[in-house]
Amino acid sequence: MSKLTELNIASARDGLNKGEFSAAELAEAYIKAMEAGRELNAYITETPEVALERARQSDDRRAKGDHLGAMEGIPIAMKDLFCTEGVLTTAGSHILDGFVPQYESTVSANLRSAGAVMLGKANLDEFAMGSANITSYYGPVKNPWGAKVGKDLVPGGSSGGSAAAVSGGLAMAATGTDTGGSIRQPASFCGIVGMKPTYGRCSRWGTVAFASSLDQAGPMTQTVQDAAIMLGAMAGHDPKDSTSAPIDLPDFEAAITGDVSGLTIGIPKEYKMDGMDAEIQAMWDQGIEWLKAKGCNIKEISLPHTKYALPTYYIVAPAEASANLARYDGVRYGLRVPGDSLDDMYMNTRGEGFGDEVKRRILIGTYALSSGYYDAYYIKAQKVRTLISNDFKAAFEDVDAILTPTAPSAAFGIGENQDDPVAMYLNDVFTVPTSLAGLPGISVPAGLSKSGLPLGLQLVGRAFDEGTLLNVASALEDAAAFNFKPGGEG
Amino acid sequence: MGYVIKGETCDWEVVIGLEVHCQVISKAKLFSGAATDFGAEPNTQVSLVDAAMPGMLPVINEECVRQAIKTGLGLKAQINTKSVFARKNYFYADLPQGYQISQADQPIVGAGTIILDMPDGTSRSVGIERLHLEQDAGKSLHDQDPKRSFIDLNRTGVALMEIVSDPDMRSPEEVGAYLRKLRSIVRYLGTCDGNMDQGSMRCDVNVSVRPVGSDELRTRAETKNVNSVRFAMQAIEYEATRQVEIYDNGGEVVQETRLFDASTGTTRSMRSKEHAHDYRYFPDPDLLPLVFSDELVEEIKATLPELPDERKDRYINDFGLSPYDAGVLVAEKDTASYFETVAEGRDAKMAANWVINNLFAVLSEKGIGITESPVSADNLGKLLGLITDDTISTKIAKEVFEIMVESGDDPEKIVEEKGLKQITDTGAIEAAVDAAIEAGAKQVEQYKGGNEKILGWFVGQVMKATQGKANPGQVNKLLKEKLDA
Numbered sequence: 012m013s014k015l016t017e018l019n020i021a022s023a024r025d026g027l028n029k030g031e032f033s034a035a036e037l038a039e040a041y042i043k044a045m046e047a048g049r050e051l052n053a054y055i056t057e058t059p060e061v062a063l064e065r066a067r068q069s070d071d072r073r074a075k076g077d078h079l080g081a082m083e084g085i086p087i088a089m090k091d092l093f094c095t096e097g098v099l100t101t102a103g104s105h106i107l108d109g110f111v112p113q114y115e116s117t118v119s120a121n122l123r124s125a126g127a128v129m130l131g132k133a134n135l136d137e138f139a140m141g142s143a144n145i146t147s148y149y150g151p152v153k154n155p156w157g158a159k160v161g162k163d164l165v166p167g168g169s170s171g172g173s174a175a176a177v178s179g180g181l182a183m184a185a186t187g188t189d190t191g192g193s194i195r196q197p198a199s200f201c202g203i204v205g206m207k208p209t210y211g212r213c214s215r216w217g218t219v220a221f222a223s224s225l226d227q228a229g230p231m232t233q234t235v236q237d238a239a240i241m242l243g244a245m246a247g248h249d250p251k252d253s254t255s256a257p258i259d260l261p262d263f264e265a266a267i268t269g270d271v272s273g274l275t276i277g278i279p280k281e282y283k284m285d286g287m288d289a290e291i292q293a294m295w296d297q298g299i300e301w302l303k304a305k306g307c308n309i310k311e312i313s314l315p316h317t318k319y320a321l322p323t324y325y326i327v328a329p330a331e332a333s334a335n336l337a338r339y340d341g342v343r344y345g346l347r348v349p350g351d352s353l354d355d356m357y358m359n360t361r362g363e364g365f366g367d368e369v370k371r372r373i374l375i376g377t378y379a380l381s382s383g384y385y386d387a388y389y390i391k392a393q394k395v396r397t398l399i400s401n402d403f404k405a406a407f408e409d410v411d412a413i414l415t416p417t418a419p420s421a422a423f424g425i426g427e428n429q430d431d432p433v434a435m436y437l438n439d440v441f442t443v444p445t446s447l448a449g450l451p452g453i454s455v456p457a458g459l460s461k462s463g464l465p466l467g468l469q470l471v472g473r474a475f476d477e478g479t480l481l482n483v484a485s486a487l488e489d490a491a492a493f494n495f496k497p498g499g500e501g
Numbered sequence: 502m503g504y505v506i507k508g509e510t511c512d513w514e515v516v517i518g519l520e521v522h523c524q525v526i527s528k529a530k531l532f533s534g535a536a537t538d539f540g541a542e543p544n545t546q547v548s549l550v551d552a553a554m555p556g557m558l559p560v561i562n563e564e565c566v567r568q569a570i571k572t573g574l575g576l577k578a579q580i581n582t583k584s585v586f587a588r589k590n591y592f593y594a595d596l597p598q599g600y601q602i603s604q605a606d607q608p609i610v611g612a613g614t615i616i617l618d619m620p621d622g623t624s625r626s627v628g629i630e631r632l633h634l635e636q637d638a639g640k641s642l643h644d645q646d647p648k649r650s651f652i653d654l655n656r657t658g659v660a661l662m663e664i665v666s667d668p669d670m671r672s673p674e675e676v677g678a679y680l681r682k683l684r685s686i687v688r689y690l691g692t693c694d695g696n697m698d699q700g701s702m703r704c705d706v707n708v709s710v711r712p713v714g715s716d717e718l719r720t721r722a723e724t725k726n727v728n729s730v731r732f733a734m735q736a737i738e739y740e741a742t743r744q745v746e747i748y749d750n751g752g753e754v755v756q757e758t759r760l761f762d763a764s765t766g767t768t769r770s771m772r773s774k775e776h777a778h779d780y781r782y783f784p785d786p787d788l789l790p791l792v793f794s795d796e797l798v799e800e801i802k803a804t805l806p807e808l809p810d811e812r813k814d815r816y817i818n819d820f821g822l823s824p825y826d827a828g829v830l831v832a833e834k835d836t837a838s839y840f841e842t843v844a845e846g847r848d849a850k851m852a853a854n855w856v857i858n859n860l861f862a863v864l865s866e867k868g869i870g871i872t873e874s875p876v877s878a879d880n881l882g883k884l885l886g887l888i889t890d891d892t893i894s895t896k897i898a899k900e901v902f903e904i905m906v907e908s909g910d911d912p913e914k915i916v917e918e919k920g921l922k923q924i925t926d927t928g929a930i931e932a933a934v935d936a937a938i939e940a941g942a943k944q945v946e947q948y949k950g951g952n953e954k955i956l957g958w959f960v961g962q963v964m965k966a967t968q969g970k971a972n973p974g975q976v977n978k979l980l981k982e983k984l985d986a
Contacts, residue, residue, distance in 0.1 A: 094556045107555070114549060116556060217556040223786035250556050253788050331786050334588050337599020338553040342652070353594055354649075380590070380781035389783055 012171075015040035015339035016180045020085050020237040023183060027073070028137055034073075034084030035185075038066035038128050040084040045130055045181045048155075053166075053176040055091045055149045056099050056129040060309070062086060065128040072126070077165050081244045083126030088182035089174050090133035092139055093119045093228070094217040098129075102219040103137040103169075106339045106364025108346040116217025117249045118186060118228045122208045125244035134172030138336065139193055143437035144171025145429060146368040155179035155199055155497035159463055163424040167197030173231045174201040178497055184241055186234040188218060190225045191324050192418075192442025195454035198231055199417035199467025202456045202495060204260045204488070205231045206238045207442075209475045210449035211256035213393055214249030220335040222328035223254070225446050235455060235485040239263035242477065258475060266478030271486040272306025274479070277410030281317035282441060290460050291416045298414055298468045301490035302483070310410055314402040319395045320444040321436060325378045326392035327447070332369075333376030339364060355427045371432065400448040407473050412483045415441050417454040417467035441469055451477045453484045456493040465495065504672030505713060506741055509749045511715040513739040515525065516721075517676055517706065517731075518668035521683060522661045523693035524701035525568045525636065531636050531660035532602060538698055543642075543653035551658040552596035552720035558787050561586075565660040568692040569609050570801050572662055575690045575808055576629050578613025580798050584617050584633075586788045590781040595652050596637035603635035603663075605782040609791065613706045615666070615686070616810055617678040618828040627679055628667030631853045639660050644823030662693065668707065668718065673734035680704065680730045681832060682752050685809045689834050704733050706761075708740040709754070720754045724768045727761045735766045743768070812837055829857055835871050842878035847885050855881060859899075863906050876902070883929055884912040897921050924971045927979075930963070933971060937962035948984055955978060 015037055018026065026032055042059045067082040071077075094100045094112035101107045105219030115123070123129070136146040143165035144152040155178045157164035166175040170187030177185050187194035188205035198205025206229045214227040220226060230241035243263045249255040278299060283292070288386035299309055325374040341347035341360030348359035365373070379388035406413065418438055428434045445452040451474070454467035468487060506513040530537060550557040550976070569959035573580050585607040586616035588600040610632035617625040643650050664683065670676050684695035684702060695702045709721035724740060727733045744754045759768040784790075807815075809831045824926035830840045830853060844852035860881065864874060884901060887893045893901065893916055901912050901921065908915075916922055924930055937959050938945060946954045956977070963976045 072644070092623075094554075102555070110555070112554070112556075114554070216558050219555045253560055254786075299745070330783060334590055334600050334781075334783070337590065337592065338555070338597060339594065340594075340599060341595060342594050343552055344554070354592075357592055377781065380780045380783050382781070385781070385783070496555060 016044045016407055019233040020082070020240050021234065021320045023085060024083070024240075028132040034066040034069040034128060035063060037084055038062045038086050038130070041130055041182060045176075048179050048181045049065070051153045051155060051175050051179055051181065051314055052150050053134055053152055053179065053181050053409065054088065054102070054131040055101055055134050055147075055172070058098055058129055059131075060077045062128050062130045063099065069128065073241065080125030080127075081240055082122055084128060085126070086128045086130050086183050087122065088131060088133040088173055088176040088185035089119055089129050090134075090135055090170055090186050090188055092135055092188050092219045093186060094219065094274055095119055095129070095132065098132065100132065100219070102139070103135045103149060104339075104364065104366070104369070105148040106346045106360070107344075108364075110345045112217075114217060117214035117219065117251065118245050120217075121245055121247060122186070122241075130488065133170070133176055133182075134183055135297070136171065136193075137170035137369050138332070139169040139188055139190055139226075140332070140368050140372055142166040142192065142435055143169040143423075143425075143428065144197070145425060146366050146367060148404070151425050155195045156202065156384050156422060156464055163425040163456030164464070165200065165425050167200035168424065169193040170197050170205070170231060170479040174198055174203060174205065177201070177203045177231050177233060184230060184282055186228060186245065187231045188221075188226055188228050189442075189446065190221050190227075190328060191446045192439035193230045194231060195442045195452055195469055196418045196438055196465070198454040199456070199465065199469075200422040201229060202493065202497070203233055204238050204453065204455055204468075205229065206234055206242060206453040206477075207446070208246060208477055209256070209449060211254055212242075212246045212451070212475070212477070213329050214247070214252040214255045216249055216255075222331040223335060224331060225328060233479055235453070236267060238453065238484075239267055239481045243382070252336070256475065263477055263481055267485045269482075269485065271302070271483050273308070274483060275308040275409065276302050276483070277310055277312035277406050279312050279314045279317065279406070279413060279415060281314050282415045288420055290421075291419060291466065293467065294466045295414070295416050297485060298491075301487060302414065304437060305486045305490060307483075312406045312410060312413070314399075314406060314444065316395060316398045316402050317444055320399055320447055321440055322441060323392045323395045323399065324439070324447060325365045325436060326388050326426050329372040329376030330379045330389050331376065333373045336365075336369070336373055356393040361370055370431070371428050371461070392444065396447050399426060399444055403444075403448045403450055403471075411473075411479055414469040415469045415471070417441060417469040418437065421460040421462065421464035422459065423468055445469075445471050450474055451480050453480055455484050455487050455491065457487070457491045458493065459495060465493070504674070505603055506710065506745045508745045511749075511768060513741070513745045514671055514713050514736065516668050516709045516711060516718060517670040517709070517737055518721075519666045519670070519676065519679060520529070520665075520911060521664045521680070521706040522703045522705075523572070523664060523687055523695070525565050525634075525660035525662055526692055526694060527562060527564045527568060527660055527784045529562050529564070530658040531562055531565050531634060533658050535658065537659050538699070541655055543651070543655060543758045546655040547657065551597065551821055553599070559602060559785070561788065561791060562660065565634060566609070566793065568660075570613050570793075570798060571690050571805065572664075572687060572692045573613065573632055574798070574802055575611030575686045575692070576610070576613035576615060576632065576664070578629055578632065579611035581607065581609055581611055582793055582795060582798070583607070584609040584791045586634075586785045586791065587782045588785045589635075591778045593638065593641075594650060595654070595657065597639070597654065597657060601636050601638065602785055602788070603782075604633035607790075608633035615679060615682055616839055617675055617682055618813070618832070619674070619678055622823065622825040622828070625675065625678075627669040627675070630665045630667050632662050633665045635661050668709075668721075673737045676706070676737055677730050677734050680733060682809070685832050685834070689806055689808050700728065703728060706733055706736050706740070710738055710741050710744045710748070721756055722754060722759050724759045724761050724769075725771065728763070732761060732763055734868050735759045736768055750962060755840070818847075818921045820844070820853070822850065822853050826853045826857060833871065839871050839874070839878045843882045843885065846884060847889060850945055851885055851888075852882075855885060859902060875907075876905045877909070880905060880909075880911055887912055888915060891923060891925060891974075892916065892971055893923050894919055894969070897923070897969060921970060924967050924977065927975065930967070930971050930975050931979055933966040933974065934983060936966065937980075940985060945984065958983075960985075
């Protein structure tokens with residue numbers, strides 16, 4: 012049975028179609044793997060009963076000859092930011108204690124109706140705020156690659172549980188959400204594929220909000236083809252989300268042709284930063300060579316406002332978060348810590364319910380929006396955001412995709428960077444500009460660092476042109492031939 | 502000079518601007534599908550969005566947008582085809598999101614005008630600064646339990662139009678006229694029911710004072726929770742006097758929010774500027790800017806009903822009514838419809854007199870509205886018809902009207918049953934006239950001696966003999982003929 016957990020979505024689909032195994036067998040194998048891998052702390056809530064029930068329903072559909080979805084029988088981890096009907100949903104926070112939604116998020120509902128089987132709710136940074144999955148109330152997640160170097164490593168964040176689950180074979184694929192890099196950076200750290208689609212491609216309805224103008228759900232998978240299959244099942248216009256794009260879904264899987272010759276790939280000169288890790292630079296140079304060999308034209312481009320992206324992000328995202336998180340007040344659901352007055356109850360509940368990083372961002376955001384500072388911070392940040400967006404628009408006049416590193420380093424140890432929030436924020440330096448511009452980005456595992464840890468390369472595409480992006484990513488994946496598995500799993 | 506407060510040092514005038522919240526008539530809330538019926542059991546009209554469950558998102562209700570545009574057009578205001586929803590952040594137990602979705606610097610409706618109809622028949626114009634759409638909050642119930650407060654979220658998320666006036670009003674009377682006129686307009690439009698007693702129209706009053714003749718704008722105080730026209734007028738009187746006293750004593754008025762206490766007719770400080778909320782408005786990232794076409798505005802414009810001002814003009818120009826009478830009749834849409842039914846095909850001035858003098862007296866005595874009138878518009882119209890075609894005299898008509906008020910009956914039936922039909926049979930009247938002349942030899946002499954006033958005595962005799970049913974015109978004519986012969 013151990014073989015079943017080595018399959019990916021495409022190969023499992025073939026096996027299920029051929030009747031080599033059932034969805035229930037697949038689910039059982041993953042439930043065992045999930046239980047055996049508890050040391051990683053990748054899941055906050057395991058839902059084996061839900062998984063088995065849905066797997067059996069999938070087998071029934073297949074037996075009856077009913078319509079089969081794109082994710083039929085595929086066992087996945089669900090980032091615990093997606094509200095799931097009847098299943099505890101925590102957002103990694105103490106403040107949502109005991110919160111069991113009566114509703115299902117659009118993304119998880121879409122996946123369910125495409126036949127996906129939910130194994131459990133994946134751990135994450137509290138309210139998706141973090142780059143190392145160390146801010147979760149439910150404890151840090153361990154990167155499966157740590158065993159290889161004999162050290163507890165972070166899986167990246169905020170979708171750290173999802174990345175660790177896929178990397179460690181505790182789920183065939185997983186959902187993630189990306190606000191400033193929360194899918195791509197952990198994908199890079201864990202040696203998997205992680206894609207943030209164009210803002211508006213996936214509905215935000217039923218996903219616990221961090222920063223509404225940036226949050227976007229996406230697939231975290233073992234291969235680029237899997238990402239294409241899963242994205243097709245997650246995405247689509249949703250009238251319940253006003254920012255969801257009212258456009259048709261293309262066939263993402265069919266967009267992967269393997270032929271990228273003649274496409275122009277942009278290399279932004281501003282991403283070559285002072286003090287950049289030589290390994291990262293070498294990996295990036297290697298990526299350029301691979302795409303050249305595939306017939307792509309390489310063009311140096313300029314994204315002049317890149318250096319303002321991180322500070323802009325750390326105004327916009329906390330500002331939105333400060334309002335989005337106001338609803339966690341102890342009045343209607345989740346944690347309530349009593350007090351002598353309404354204000355006391357608020358302070359006790361929010362004081363105890365939120366962790367330090369969440370509090371830090373609420374304070375930053377509240378400050379940025381407050382009277383007398385609003386123009387200097389929030390309005391200025393919005394203006395810079397427009398400039399950053401315009402940089403990309405101009406660049407995409409000349410190029411079809413942009414290649415950059417995903418993260419400035421490989422996975423680091425749990426406990427490192429912990430006392431320096433700014434050092435931690437720098438993890439997203441390559442991913443944040445794309446988020447601010449709302450563009451699709453994908454991290455593809457490209458190779459190993461000298462210490463044997465995975466490094467990812469990021470490709471960025473035009474808005475709503477995920478097809479081209481996936482095609483280029485697939486070519487990069489093919490050239491990189493990343494075949495490594497985390498050591499600890501044998 | 503109008504409303505002036507005599508101070509110790511000088512005379513003061515009061516400067517007033519209003520912020521009126523009108524609950525939009527719509528089946529569903531501004532950003533959720535939950536119902537909006539008044540008076541439902543607590544927490545029975547609450548969607549997941551209203552309760553601010555995690556991950557819930559607002560979606561604009563188009564009907565509320567149409568209603569706001571319609572109201573803007575009714576206020577002769579600028580309609581902004583692009584506007585932006587913003588979050589107004591503050592914590593309160595009946596505000597589940599922790600912010601109210603409102604509109605800040607880009608409202609859906611810009612500058613407009615309201616014409617006030619003053620009791621003396623004159624008109625005044627008051628500027629409208631803006632109208633914006635926003636969510637209502639829920640209700641906190643503090644009287645259900647000794648220790649805890651209860652929260653009812655039925656009202657949470659219901660669409661409100663906040664209509665902000667310019668500081669153009671100078672007396673409590675103008676404020677009364679403004680509120681009545683605004684209520685009349687939204688009722689004509691069907692965009693708000695205007696029921697202040699149910700809270701579907703609420704008013705915040707901004708008051709400052711300044712020496713007569715000055716054009717400065719001094720520090721204002723905002724009084725909230727004013728729930729009737731009368732209370733608004735009381736609050737202004739109290740507030741203006743309070744501020745004049747402060748200035749007279751050498752003090753300064755502080756900018757603050759005050760609360761109106763209906764039981765005492767006074768206002769008291771709720772929070773000062775130092776404790777004012779910093780609402781941290783910013784554009785709501787869950788909503789795209791609200792954009793609609795000029796065609797939509799034109800389409801809505803084409804459906805606008807005749808509004809009170811136009812109707813008033815028509816009554817003056819076409820019916821020859823006085824501005825005052827016209828103003829009184831158009832103020833309430835129901836009154837105007839009633840009046841038009843009565844006047845249909847009849848003498849409009851006569852109809853106006855009957856509605857304003859006779860009917861209103863009855864309604865106010867009974868304390869009821871025109872829609873509950875015991876006398877239907879059709880029946881009052883018939884009564885006027887009976888006068889016009891000489892079936893009954895005006896005097897008899899008043900008696901018939903009394904019966905109609907009691908029974909609600911058709912006047913034709915009443916006249917028939919009670920035998921009140923005017924005697925127009927010349928023979929019968931002539932007999933009565935002859936009898937009167939015969940009985941009044943002395944009076945005949947006086948008449949012939951030049952005392953024409955004595956004619957009234959003969960008329961009285963004839964009416965007595967015919968129980969008032971003789972046609973007065975015919976009686977007069979016959980008497981004169983016979984006496985002058």
